[in-house]
Amino acid sequence: MFQRDPRTAELATAQMEVWPRQRRVHNEWELLQALEQKNPFTLRVLERIRAAEDDAFHFRLDRTSGIVIRDGAMSLVRSHLAELRLPRFFPSVPIEAKLADPVFHPNVDPQSGFVCLWDRFSAGDTVMEAVRRLQLVISWKLYNLETEQVIQPAAARWFRNPNRNQCLPLEFMPLVEVESFLLMKTAARRAPGVRRRLDATF
Numbered sequence: 001m002f003q004r005d006p007r008t009a010e011l012a013t014a015q016m017e018v019w020p021r022q023r024r025v026h027n028e029w030e031l032l033q034a035l036e037q038k039n040p041f042t043l044r045v046l047e048r049i050r051a052a053e054d055d056a057f058h059f060r061l062d063r064t065s066g067i068v069i070r071d072g073a074m075s076l077v078r079s080h081l082a083e084l085r086l087p088r089f090f091p092s093v094p095i096e097a098k099l100a101d102p103v104f105h106p107n108v109d110p111q112s113g114f115v116c117l118w119d120r121f122s123a124g125d126t127v128m129e130a131v132r133r134l135q136l137v138i139s140w141k142l143y144n145l146e147t148e149q150v151i152q153p154a155a156a157r158w159f160r161n162p163n164r165n166q167c168l169p170l171e172f173m174p175l176v177e178v179e180s181f182l183l184m185k186t187a188a189r190r191a192p193g194v195r196r197r198l199d200a201t202f
Helices: 006-038 127-138 154-160 179-189
Strands: 045-050 056-060 066-070 075-076 079-087 097-101
Touching: 006 045, 006 056, 006 079, 006 127, 056 127, 079 127, 097 127
Parallel strands: none
Antiparallel strands: 045 056, 056 079, 066 075, 079 097
């Protein structure tokens, strides 16, 4: 009788965990590039960084007004360097976003630039949805003032001030989404017994 080396089982299990994630990350990278093609004047994809624990996509988001604090004064900025990080256990955990120059917003960390994108998430959430939500956060179209979601209290207090002299939301050019992917995702949601994970949908 043949005995199976336990190391072989461990390796097989590790490969089963790694390869689906790699396919999904590759698909997300292609989706981000397709989104750039749809929005050549608003989105500029810069680089993909692979690391042992995660993957990161760097890009520039233009034509999106956000408030930054410089020398104690508010300024409007329309171009933002950003990062989407796909953690080791993605898509079981959500995509994370970070701004190189943090904007003034209740859901943006003023030190690290971390952006709280999701109040709830699904394994089917994609980089297209993450970039779109990031744009809405920067422009104050999207915000969450619940205590556990506020990571920049000064911005929340400013927003609640009836005497503030800045009209919100700020101006931005809405992203044109990748329609072919939206159709695939809709079909996957409607199909009986199909999970939203979408490991290799596009």
